[in-house]
Amino acid sequence: MLLRLRAILDTDGLTDGLRTSHLGRATYRRDASFLNADPLAVALPRTVEQTAEVLRACRDHGIPITPRAAGTGLAGGATPTGEAGARPVVVSVARMDQLRELDVANRRAWVEPGLVNARLGRAAAAHGLRFAPDPASQIAATLGGNVATNAGGIHVLTYGVMSQHVLAVELMDLDGEVHLLDGRAPEQGGLDLRAVSVGGEGTLGIVVGACLRLLPAPPATGTLLAGFPSLDAAAATVGALVTSDRLPDAVELMDARAIELVEGYAQAGYPQDAAAVLLLEYEGLPAGVDAGAATAERLASEHGATSVVRAADSDQRARIWKGRKAVAGAIAKQAPDFYLQDVVVPRSRLGEMLDTVVTIGERERLTILNVVHAGDGNLHPFILFDRREPDVLDRVFAAGHDIVETALRLDGTVTGEHGVGIEKRDFLGQVFDADSLAVQQAVRDAIEPTRLANPDKVLPTTVGCGEARMVPEGAWV
Amino acid sequence: MTTSTSWEPADADEMVAALADARSAGQAVEVRGSGSVLDRIPGGDEPVLSTAALDGIVDHAPEDLTVTVRAGMAFDELAQELAQHGQECPIEPIVDDGATVGGRLATGLAGPRQLGAGRVRDWVLRVRFITGDGHPASAGGVTVKDVTGYDVCRLMTGSWGTLGVITEVTLKLRPIPRQPAWFATETPDPTVAARLYRPAAVVTTAERTHVLLEEHPDDAAAQAADAGLEPAAAPTFPATARAALDPAALPGFLAELQHANSSPEGAALQVTAQGQLGLCHLDGSADALARARSVVERHGGRLLVLDPALGLAAFGSGHAPDAMTNRVTAALDPDGRLAPWRWER
Ligand SMILES: Cc1cc2nc3c(=O)[nH]c(=O)nc-3n(C[C@H](O)[C@H](O)[C@H](O)COP(=O)(O)OP(=O)(O)OC[C@H]3O[C@@H](n4cnc5c(N)ncnc54)[C@H](O)[C@@H]3O)c2cc1C
Ligand SMILES: Cc1cc2nc3c(=O)[nH]c(=O)nc-3n(C[C@H](O)[C@H](O)[C@H](O)COP(=O)(O)OP(=O)(O)OC[C@H]3O[C@@H](n4cnc5c(N)ncnc54)[C@H](O)[C@@H]3O)c2cc1C
Numbered sequence: 001m002l003l004r005l006r007a008i009l010d011t012d013g014l015t016d017g018l019r020t021s022h023l024g025r026a027t028y029r030r031d032a033s034f035l036n037a038d039p040l041a042v043a044l045p046r047t048v049e050q051t052a053e054v055l056r057a058c059r060d061h062g063i064p065i066t067p068r069a070a071g072t073g074l075a076g077g078a079t080p081t082g083e084a085g086a087r088p089v090v091v092s093v094a095r096m097d098q099l100r101e102l103d104v105a106n107r108r109a110w111v112e113p114g115l116v117n118a119r120l121g122r123a124a125a126a127h128g129l130r131f132a133p134d135p136a137s138q139i140a141a142t143l144g145g146n147v148a149t150n151a152g153g154i155h156v157l158t159y160g161v162m163s164q165h166v167l168a169v170e171l172m173d174l175d176g177e178v179h180l181l182d183g184r185a186p187e188q189g190g191l192d193l194r195a196v197s198v199g200g201e202g203t204l205g206i207v208v209g210a211c212l213r214l215l216p217a218p219p220a221t222g223t224l225l226a227g228f229p230s231l232d233a234a235a236a237t238v239g240a241l242v243t244s245d246r247l248p249d250a251v252e253l254m255d256a257r258a259i260e261l262v263e264g265y266a267q268a269g270y271p272q273d274a275a276a277v278l279l280l281e282y283e284g285l286p287a288g289v290d291a292g293a294a295t296a297e298r299l300a301s302e303h304g305a306t307s308v309v310r311a312a313d314s315d316q317r318a319r320i321w322k323g324r325k326a327v328a329g330a331i332a333k334q335a336p337d338f339y340l341q342d343v344v345v346p347r348s349r350l351g352e353m354l355d356t357v358v359t360i361g362e363r364e365r366l367t368i369l370n371v372v373h374a375g376d377g378n379l380h381p382f383i384l385f386d387r388r389e390p391d392v393l394d395r396v397f398a399a400g401h402d403i404v405e406t407a408l409r410l411d412g413t414v415t416g417e418h419g420v421g422i423e424k425r426d427f428l429g430q431v432f433d434a435d436s437l438a439v440q441q442a443v444r445d446a447i448e449p450t451r452l453a454n455p456d457k458v459l460p461t462t463v464g465c466g467e468a469r470m471v472p473e474g475a476w477v
Numbered sequence: 478m479t480t481s482t483s484w485e486p487a488d489a490d491e492m493v494a495a496l497a498d499a500r501s502a503g504q505a506v507e508v509r510g511s512g513s514v515l516d517r518i519p520g521g522d523e524p525v526l527s528t529a530a531l532d533g534i535v536d537h538a539p540e541d542l543t544v545t546v547r548a549g550m551a552f553d554e555l556a557q558e559l560a561q562h563g564q565e566c567p568i569e570p571i572v573d574d575g576a577t578v579g580g581r582l583a584t585g586l587a588g589p590r591q592l593g594a595g596r597v598r599d600w601v602l603r604v605r606f607i608t609g610d611g612h613p614a615s616a617g618g619v620t621v622k623d624v625t626g627y628d629v630c631r632l633m634t635g636s637w638g639t640l641g642v643i644t645e646v647t648l649k650l651r652p653i654p655r656q657p658a659w660f661a662t663e664t665p666d667p668t669v670a671a672r673l674y675r676p677a678a679v680v681t682t683a684e685r686t687h688v689l690l691e692e693h694p695d696d697a698a699a700q701a702a703d704a705g706l707e708p709a710a711a712p713t714f715p716a717t718a719r720a721a722l723d724p725a726a727l728p729g730f731l732a733e734l735q736h737a738n739s740s741p742e743g744a745a746l747q748v749t750a751q752g753q754l755g756l757c758h759l760d761g762s763a764d765a766l767a768r769a770r771s772v773v774e775r776h777g778g779r780l781l782v783l784d785p786a787l788g789l790a791a792f793g794s795g796h797a798p799d800a801m802t803n804r805v806t807a808a809l810d811p812d813g814r815l816a817p818w819r820w821e822r
Pocket of ligand 1: 147201
């Protein structure tokens, strides 16, 4: 089997297409989550044809595959878990990283899966265009990974998640056959299998290409930073903003701990006495942007904002965003480890949810800081810890578990953008009833009948199983 | 359309029972919303499962920008309710035809504002439905962001009643634009779209190109002046047939149609295009539409014809399902109880 893979991958005098050594496998044991496991081998195909042959070889030997791109995923989706004796081959698409075509006239781009999100952004910007999905990981995460996780970002409120920007997907099945989903004629008749493949988390096959929608870059942008005396006041402002007559394009919330942490690191000029800040952005044509920003200033003040600043120029704007984007880096300086959660609640429950996160942190004696895509009700509590501290992991996982349970209790859901992977898999029995889970399984099996693509991920193995496990057996942190 | 049997269940439980009835009688059924489209698909007198009694709003949460409605509710009634709160879901049909919310989803045909607002599927947060084998299920959730499990919500959108009976839908909402206004060019000029920042709609008829601007009135005025647009009425859409093809192939398609149009028998074709979307709305004779269909399909697209009197299939060979589609359909409707004839008519 490994010989066959080597023969497929090491052609033209190249010898690094397959990694089988302990060291070669080591960096592919995990994504950006804690969950990790040892793959059988790592395949790094350079072409679609090689990928097809790798998949056929795995299929012939009944060996599961774990698709992988940049490995910035946070749900263990790219972690190569498998039963003893059925360890998967990691199939990395990282070397297929070309921008195949930038179709400026029709405002779309055909990309290979390993192309990094920010690179498409730069290529589009040269033509006055932009690619809207902007996950905080965009300098590293790939578009194939973004498709596979249905990634979100900062501007989801008005632009929507990844799926809204994916016009077509080339999905390769385990026979190595490529299916062009929704590419021929957009919409109108025929099932939207493209939609299912977006967010498939590697369980439906490998995304070997995608056609993505580009938008014109906005002529005007208004960015505001508002400080609040309490989390509740900030949350209430969010409620008022989304029911005002113009939706902001981005509404991010950071709590006092997050503000303090990034200020020391990025000097973004956030008010240090605030219990929370909101970062707001309006994009579009100038009068609309001004009107939106004026409304936001008024609403923030009405809800007790202690400071409201509107960026005067692009430097100031960049500085405001720098604080938000520096969170992960700032944390890495402060705490050796962090566990980043991802839950969603209806926007009206945001205040309640944030209060409960604070309580959970106090109870488990953990520092939790909140960075929230507030306009979407999507929370990202960062739980900081040092794994050398005895028993700390139990408390970290207990806190994570409680945060998810709280979101569910508030009519929310277990993941808004990072995906299910292994991390959230066993919660699905709480999200869906048995019939709905059966539908999920049936759709998956219909698209990927071999059950070799990322088999442990997304759906619980026994439908309706009980308690969630944060650390699956066989994995270590 | 005359119908042999029909059911009009009042809730999801009755819907399950009705499906069981049909099943024990060995019958496959057609799900019917208001019938505005269904009655225009050539067909027999299959038993009908109507959603007419599934009416009304279940929950409107203005502060969450979501609304949950029963599938049989008329879309325009919903729109009126939402408007009282200054909100909308911009997936109205191109013709005010009594469409139900379930019918909007099931057909997935986007309305005139698709260019700016996106497709129907992008506004659907949660769907409750009964599978072909009679199980009540749901997909999605009431939050605006949700990647929990596979996106079966979008899969149900555009499934034309072949995967399940949609009983309840949660939609995403947005504030109603304050002063939407239609403008037009003097002569047809689809390239005007490129000179505007994200227009809500661009629709080219034989006479002119209509543009809908939903921005702040000052911005709209400035845009219109820059692009040489005059205030105009909203366009009306031919609604016999609808072509969807790759936007890059659309100019070629239109050129071929125009060529056919210059011959006497081709003159019987009215074409309105939403070029950026690869969409064309057509009225015409059976011959003209048959020819249009072959041109569309040659360009890799599809033509939907909704007029049984023309003697043309509604979907045509461009819609023939592939193996994966058949497997997914069988996954939700294993015994072929829900309009198994759909794509053949
Ligand atoms: C600091 C930080 C910030 C982040 N911020 C955000 C954010 O704002 N929004 C957000 O949505 N996410 C965010 N993420 C999560 C992550 O970046 C996204 O999930 C991203 O889409 C993953 O892309 P990747 O290339 O790293 O994929 P990987 O991690 O390699 O893979 C992710 C999943 O997709 C599958 N996969 C990858 N490539 C393919 C393919 N070609 N075909 C089929 N399946 C494939 C894998 O099997 C796995 O299940 C963040 C992560 C970090 C570390
Ligand atoms: C020729 C023509 C072209 C059109 N083009 C467009 C267009 O381009 N854009 C646009 O916005 N509108 C268009 N429309 C209108 C639009 O399709 C209808 O407004 C609407 O979507 C149909 O709603 P209905 O309730 O009448 O559905 P029906 O006509 O009753 O049913 C239509 C289909 O949906 C299924 N269905 C209905 N309800 C359910 C349910 N609850 N669960 C499962 N399946 C269900 C039916 O089985 C059937 O397959 C067009 C109409 C016509 C006649």
